[in-house]
Amino acid sequence: MRRFLAKLLLLALVVVILAVALALCAYRSPPPKRFGYEVFHAIAVCTAHQPQATMLVLGDSVANQLFASGPSMPPEVAVATCNQAVMPIGNRILLDAWLAHNPQTKDVVYVLTPASLANDGTRQFTFHYFIHPFAETGLLKAATQEVRNHLEARFGALVLRNESLRHLLYLNDRLYEYYEQYIVQPSPPAPLGRIPGIIVAELRAMRDACAGRGVHFHLAFPPVSASHAPSATFRANCTDSLRQDFLEIDDLFATLRVEPDAFFRDGIHFTSERLAEIRETVRASLLFSSGMESDGVDANAPR
DSSP: OHHHHHHHHHHHHHHHHHHHHHHHHHTOOOOOTTSOTHHHHHHHHHTSOOTTOOEEEEEOHHHHHHHSSSSOOOTTEEEEEOOGGGHHHHHHHHHHHHHHHOTTOOEEEEEOOGGGGGOSSOSTTHIIIIIHHHHHTTGGGGSOHHHHHHHHHHHOHHHHHOHHHHHHHHHOHHHHHHHHHHTOOOOOOOGGGOOOHHHHHHHHHHHHHHHTTTOEEEEEOOOEEGGGOOOHHHHHHHHHHHTTTOTTHHHHHHTOOEEOGGGBSSSSSBOHHHHHHHHHHHHHHHHHTTSGGGGOOOTTSOO
């Protein structure tokens, strides 16, 4: 009798688990607005051969505001900007894919706010903007073992390797909230607010990948709001971490343009009015501040 009841209880438990799983699949909420198409667009750009493009622009969501909206860039400039959650880790993968398909490249510009240098996957929505799109398109397989170990330590090896589980988390907000709250492991903060070592390594790898092909690699900072300007300590730590690999890092911080908070809708992204006013001049300053105007590319030219 006890054995029969135990089997009955086990069967009931299995039925409940299956019912919950099916309910999550059947009654999932629609993909929220935060799932930006720009990441998939950046992946499509970097995995295609574009023979006219001699310059690639990578970057976070502020760079995406500047370069992916408004007047199109000329055909010599390919834009693969997306979101801060993609991190230098994801941009290194994008860069490697681009260089493999576009040997004609002369310049790569990575445009990012200074705060993006500190992001190694601890920010919200990294799963939605990086893990899922890069795994879905097969690009995550290109990550180094060091990067994979880093991501598995935070998000779990099962999630990185199991397509069905990733889809379930991507499509179901309630399930993802539980996963984010109870399963995902936060990365320990870098000591004294320094750039995480894995980010320094990825930036160095991006520079080296370009140098090995005779391509110029440049970092560029867009304007920031007064309330989100990097502190003196963060600036010092960044320059200390990157000076050996990026000689221009001191000048980038020294000439960082700080604008009033009123020009930003959330402290980070420009208001539409301010963006319309400065888009073209900022584009030009970010692309051509390192002498790239010699290539004959006009940032203001119509496409």
